[in-house]
Amino acid sequence: MNITINPKSLSGVVPVVSSKSLSHRYIIASALAQGTSTVKNVLESEDIEATKHALMSFGTLFQNEKVKGQKWILKNQEISCNESGSTLRFMIPLALLQNKKVIFKGEGRLPKRTLDVYFDIFDHKLIQYKKLGEDYLPLEIQGPLKAGYYFLRGDVSSQFLTGLLFALPLLEKDSIIELLTPLESKGYVDLTLDVLTVFGIHILQVDQYYYIKGGQKYIPQVVTVEADYSQAAFWMVAGLIGDTIELSHLNPVSKQGDYKIVDIIKEMDGQIEYHHLKRMYKIKKSETYGTSIDLSQIPDLGPILMVLAALSKHETIFTNISRLRIKESDRIEAMYQTLMKFEVNVKIENDQMIIQGKQKLKGNQTFDSYNDHRIAMAIAIAAIKADGPVTIKNADVVKKSYPDFFKVYQSLGGEIYES
Secondary structure: OOOEEEEEOOOOEOOEEHHHHHHHHHEEEEEOOOOEEEOOOOOOOHHHHHHHHHOOOOEEEEEEEEEEEEOOOOOOOOOOOOOOOHHHHHHHHHOOOOOEEEEEEOOOOHHHOOOHHHHHHHHOOEEEEEEEOOOOOEEEEOOOOOOOOEEEEOOOOOHHHHHHHHHHOOOOEEEEEOOOOOOOHHHHHHHHHHHHOOOOOOOOEOEEEEEEEOOOOOOEEEEEEOOHHHHHEEEEHHHOOOOOEEOOOOOOOOOOOOHHHHHHHHHOEEEEEEOOOOOOOEEEEOOOOOOOEEEEOOOOHHHHHHHHHOOOOOEEEEEEOOOHHHHHHHHHHHHHHHHHHHOOOOEEEEOOEEEEEOOOOOEEEEHHHHHHHHHHHHHHHHHHHOOOOEEOOHHHHHOOOOOOOHHHHHHHEEEEEEE
């Protein structure tokens, strides 16, 4: 589906959708518990559906908000992760909790996204695995996973660490994970540890070490998924460059790493306030100023922050940008091409992107979404400040994480039509 947006400021109230990161983690923890958990406010998206179907391959039952965890027995040898990196990397160690062969498949760019961190572990632990093609997927693996000492790089993706943190407590003996490099996207691991604690799993972290007691059991819980700061970020920027927007359902003391968006907006002189009585953020149109932003811990905020930088005074320098190249698209190249097409002055130097802000963006153009939900949403927000209509190709890619994005956009006064 291609859509065309007529430039117009957005304003109104947005009930922010639930966190994709927490939705993944809560339903996985519930599936590993022996019994029935209730998980409220789970995000409806293609990525979450991929995780649900993967868990169903091991006997998990889903009925509305209920998640029934049962004995971990393989029901379906082939598991499709669609385009979800979280599903794939979280489920691989869990698939190794039993000793039958499992074949993981994926769509889009997922088969090309690295699994070398796991392959290094498999080689060291003598776990059987075989690539069934030229890419990382399809991948055949066979357990069982064994307790012990694990060496792990932390600078590729925190998803590898999360996958092991889910699985290792269920083994009989104790394990230790040592990070060989600094951990990037630490906020996502903090979320994992918090969810594990809620479900009765305890892991001790000391510096680069994670001490994991074996023989632990997940305990069924009743939990509610909080709203997502990474999705809220798009509406926050829409408010800054357009008109007043209020956001509900966000936890003002959230442990989500992308909560950092609030601090960055304030640093750039954006007007954002949390009203405790109304339990809402209020974002007002602001004259924002360039700054320096380290993306190592917040890669998912990269595309929308680059849009904000393009519409802020002076220069914004993004550092530690390399991890954005291994997402659903090469987000550095995608945003570079997108901003250049908007006639923004942007440069890439080593591990940095430098953006010179301007007041208006060039419209009357068609933009590629690069089959990436966050690129499509970033372009849609940028269209607010274009000097003519903006067409986005393959805009329905937003279904990956935010199926109702364009409905919400229209509810705020946006003018969109299929083209």
